[in-house]
Amino acid sequence: MSSHDGELGGGGRLLDWVTTTNHKTIGQLYIGGSLVFFLAGGLMAMLMRSELATPSLSFLSKNAYNELFTIHGTTMIFLFIAPIGLGFANYFLPLQIGAPDMAFPRMNALSVWLFLLGGVVIQSSFGASHGAAAAGWTAYAPLSSKVGSPGPGMDMWIMGVLLTSISSILTAVNLTATVFMLRAPGMTMFRLPLFTWNMLITSMLILVAFPPLAAALSMLFIDRHFGGHFFDPAHGGSVVLYQHLFWFFGHPEVYVMVLPWFGVVTEIIPVFSRKPLFGYIGMVLASMAIAALSMSVWAHHMFTTGAVDNPFFSIMSFLIAVPTGIKFFNWIGTMWGGKLVFSVPMLWCLGFMGNFLIGGITGVMLAAPPADYQFQDTYFVVAHMHYVLGGGSLFAIFAAIYYWFPKMTGFRLSEKLGRTVFWFVMVGFNVTFWPMFVLGLRGMQRRIAYYPPNVGWTTPNELATVGAFIMAVGVLIFLTDLVQAFRHKRPAGDDPWGGYTLEWITSSPPPEHNFEWLPPIRSDRPAFDWRHREDPRVVHDTHITVPGPGPGL
Amino acid sequence: MRLVAQVAVPGAGRPDWHAMAPRRRPGIGPTTIGAASLALLLGACNFGMNPGGTTQGQDINGLYRLLFWTAIGVGVTVYALILWSIVRYRRRPDDDGSLPDQTRYHVPLEIAYTVIPVMIVAFLFMMTLRTEDRVDAVVPNPAVKVTAVGFRWQWRFEFPDSAFSIVGVNGSPTTGPMIELPVGQTIQVTLQASDVIHSFFVPDFNFKRDDIPGRTNVFDITIPRAGVFRGECAELCGIGHADMTFYIRAVSAAEFQRWLAANQGKGLIESASTG
Numbered sequence: 061m062s063s064h065d066g067e068l069g070g071g072g073r074l075l076d077w078v079t080t081t082n083h084k085t086i087g088q089l090y091i092g093g094s095l096v097f098f099l100a101g102g103l104m105a106m107l108m109r110s111e112l113a114t115p116s117l118s119f120l121s122k123n124a125y126n127e128l129f130t131i132h133g134t135t136m137i138f139l140f141i142a143p144i145g146l147g148f149a150n151y152f153l154p155l156q157i158g159a160p161d162m163a164f165p166r167m168n169a170l171s172v173w174l175f176l177l178g179g180v181v182i183q184s185s186f187g188a189s190h191g192a193a194a195a196g197w198t199a200y201a202p203l204s205s206k207v208g209s210p211g212p213g214m215d216m217w218i219m220g221v222l223l224t225s226i227s228s229i230l231t232a233v234n235l236t237a238t239v240f241m242l243r244a245p246g247m248t249m250f251r252l253p254l255f256t257w258n259m260l261i262t263s264m265l266i267l268v269a270f271p272p273l274a275a276a277l278s279m280l281f282i283d284r285h286f287g288g289h290f291f292d293p294a295h296g297g298s299v300v301l302y303q304h305l306f307w308f309f310g311h312p313e314v315y316v317m318v319l320p321w322f323g324v325v326t327e328i329i330p331v332f333s334r335k336p337l338f339g340y341i342g343m344v345l346a347s348m349a350i351a352a353l354s355m356s357v358w359a360h361h362m363f364t365t366g367a368v369d370n371p372f373f374s375i376m377s378f379l380i381a382v383p384t385g386i387k388f389f390n391w392i393g394t395m396w397g398g399k400l401v402f403s404v405p406m407l408w409c410l411g412f413m414g415n416f417l418i419g420g421i422t423g424v425m426l427a428a429p430p431a432d433y434q435f436q437d438t439y440f441v442v443a444h445m446h447y448v449l450g451g452g453s454l455f456a457i458f459a460a461i462y463y464w465f466p467k468m469t470g471f472r473l474s475e476k477l478g479r480t481v482f483w484f485v486m487v488g489f490n491v492t493f494w495p496m497f498v499l500g501l502r503g504m505q506r507r508i509a510y511y512p513p514n515v516g517w518t519t520p521n522e523l524a525t526v527g528a529f530i531m532a533v534g535v536l537i538f539l540t541d542l543v544q545a546f547r548h549k550r551p552a553g554d555d556p557w558g559g560y561t562l563e564w565i566t567s568s569p570p571p572e573h574n575f576e577w578l579p580p581i582r583s584d585r586p587a588f589d590w591r592h593r594e595d596p597r598v599v600h601d602t603h604i605t606v607p608g609p610g611p612g613l
Numbered sequence: 614m615r616l617v618a619q620v621a622v623p624g625a626g627r628p629d630w631h632a633m634a635p636r637r638r639p640g641i642g643p644t645t646i647g648a649a650s651l652a653l654l655l656g657a658c659n660f661g662m663n664p665g666g667t668t669q670g671q672d673i674n675g676l677y678r679l680l681f682w683t684a685i686g687v688g689v690t691v692y693a694l695i696l697w698s699i700v701r702y703r704r705r706p707d708d709d710g711s712l713p714d715q716t717r718y719h720v721p722l723e724i725a726y727t728v729i730p731v732m733i734v735a736f737l738f739m740m741t742l743r744t745e746d747r748v749d750a751v752v753p754n755p756a757v758k759v760t761a762v763g764f765r766w767q768w769r770f771e772f773p774d775s776a777f778s779i780v781g782v783n784g785s786p787t788t789g790p791m792i793e794l795p796v797g798q799t800i801q802v803t804l805q806a807s808d809v810i811h812s813f814f815v816p817d818f819n820f821k822r823d824d825i826p827g828r829t830n831v832f833d834i835t836i837p838r839a840g841v842f843r844g845e846c847a848e849l850c851g852i853g854h855a856d857m858t859f860y861i862r863a864v865s866a867a868e869f870q871r872w873l874a875a876n877q878g879k880g881l882i883e884s885a886s887t888g
Contacts, residue, residue: 397714433820505855
């Protein structure tokens with residue numbers, strides 16, 4: 061079992077990549093793999109947007125379109141947004157708590173390979189007879205049954221998603237154990253960086269949410285192949301049961317895809333405001349509240365089934381807006397009175413706030429069942445969900461990449477290209493998804509490849525397609541930026557941003573076991589304290605009086 | 614298009630339902646221009662939601678307006694705060710490099726922006742509940758009963774009291790079935806499916822409900838004004854999902870009775886199209 065120092069990124073042997081148990085290399089595998097899947101999912105989106113530019117069916121077959129949106133959703137959710145968060149956590153969570161590695165390095169290696177394997181299984185299902193799964197990323201029974209979805213594509217989807225779920229569960233165990241067992245002396249729970257806090261809470265969510273998904277998928281597989289009738293009403297099964305199981309996973313999954321990025325934004329905004337985080341305790345409690353509430357709102361995806369008229373799910377969904385609002389106000393409070401520097405990571409964070417706000421307030425509208433009777437399964441939901449996961453998570457993913465790339469590689473990305481990418485994606489994103497709210501209100505249902513030309517859907521669809529191409533240009537410039545950074549190898553230095561957390565104390569990239577030495581940890585921003593150790597005012601100001609459980613357990 | 618060859622449509626010949634579906638184009642004239650601008654303005658205020666072709670849909674539209682304007686209010690406030698922070702607190706070119714005030718918390722403020730949102734969502738929830746109770750209310754003895762059965766990939770509308778059903782032909786969206794319903798009367802719609810899940814969705818009604826195998830869903834609608842409403846399937850059901858178009862033509866009670874009488878006892882009527 062070999063492990064490696066961070067210079068592996070500069071060109072290690074292939075065997076080293078395959079056999080590594082080092083958390084940083086595994087993190088890079090996670091991030092690199094997720095980005096490849098992001099490009100694949102993006103390509104699928106471009107094909108769909110091209111098809112929808114005109115009302116009639118132009119160049120895709122009906123089934124190909126259904127395969128595309130199914131695998132697009134599956135890819136973006138299971139193979140990009142969730143795992144790239146786990147990738148950043150793999151790399152930076154041990155660094156942020158002053159640990160030499162994750163708690164279970166070999167299990168960590170297993171996780172990343174299960175994830176990559178699952179991704180390959182899902183993508184390769186395009187080559188299966190009858191094509192890939194085409195029942196939507198939710199795979200509702202009975203459409204996903206043997207009758208509704210014949211052929212091995214659906215089975216490959218089930219197995220691929222199962223593999224990535226198992227991978228996520230293992231990583232969640234690993235991250236949780238790492239936070240509880242491997243914190244450096246002085247790193248009490250209430251001095252944890254918010255990214256680490258949010259990854260801990262995300263891990264808890266994964267541990268609760270993914271087993272029901274595994275159960276639902278296993279039941280589906282048994283129904284398909286071993287004569288089970290879990291979801292077959294003709295034999296006493298229940299169609300609605302699948303939806304309960306799926307969304308009991310599905311809604312916490314939304315926060316698995318969002319909380320890590322709340323954490324990233326909460327790391328970046330203070331650094332570029334030259335202030336500490338405003339309302340640290342409130343931020344932690346808000347993350348916990350979001351996680352808790354997210355376990356109790358799953359049936360708001362099922363209002364139109366007529367099977368859940370319990371207002372409990374509505375009020376809980378409304379209430380999630382409160383802790384999310386606290387986060388927004390804390391971010392604003394952090395910027396308030398600061399000295400804001402608009403470097404590329406900060407730009408992405410501001411874009412995140414602007415877009416996610418729209419995702420959030422439309423989420424409140426969707427919490428009302430009668431309004432949902434109109435919105436459900438229309439482009440309104442598509443727009444809302446993309447504002448949360450695209451405008452929200454994706455923007456924060458770019459923020460994380462631009463913020464941490466210098467630390468991971470030791471090289472600088474171009475500030476100029478980064479700004480260009482930001483504006484292309486920002487403009488393209490809004491031109492793509494804003495018209496979809498209008499489409500939804502005009503009654504355009506999701507998951508259709510063609511539509512009537514005379515019901516007012518054509519112009520918004522044309523706009524959305526134009527926006528998608530603008531975004532695609534942004535992504536291409538981003539790839540150029542990555543390539544030029546590796547080619548020019550301009551050194552970034554250990555601490556290009558004036559960071560607050562421990563990863564900025566060590567070298568870029570960090571040595572094999574992360575730290576040669578650690579500064580004293582007396583607050584949630586030990587690197588900042590260390591830089592200002594001569595300034596008595598700062599040391600006094602940053603003293604946190606909240607007692608933590610002490611280092612280690 | 615030619616529609617529903619075998620269905621008896623009293624009155625006019627065969628209007629172009631597609632062209633009559635949702636957005637009608639007003640003629641040119643000062644009144645219509647004025648009306649159009651007003652509609653545009655209101656439409657903009659509505660942010661595009663239909664006013665509601667049923668009383669239930671109108672109710673939903675009312676709730677939607679409340680949610681929409683609250684969202685606008687919250688959104689504008691937060692955007693203003695963000696923009697103010699960006700403009701006011703950006704680092705100036707002549708910055709001396711000193712640290713700004715290292716404020717960490719302000720408990721009363723934090724309590725305020727926790728409590729105020731709780732009050733806002735509690736109010737919205739209350740209004741939501743009241744609307745939901747009205748929209749989901751089902752009367753014991755409706756004037757008309759119709760059962761909509763979704764199948765891959767069309768609809769069958771059954772009028773059990775008059776012993777006939779109208780079934781769409783699997784194929785293109787232009788062959789969807791057309792049914793008539795009376796204005797001003799309570800209509801009870803029962804939803805069923807046997808193959809996969811479908812969803813009965815009429816955008817003009819601001820309403821949809823799923824047709825779920827093994828489950829029967831029932832809801833009431835009252836259509837206040839005559840018109841033609843386009844319906845569709847909202848739940849993915851396979852490759853013909855987009856083809857499950859249907860039309861509801863709301864007519865006077867008397868005309869509806871004539872239509873019922875004309876089809877009485879005819880059993881299964883195919884809404885075939887010759888092209």
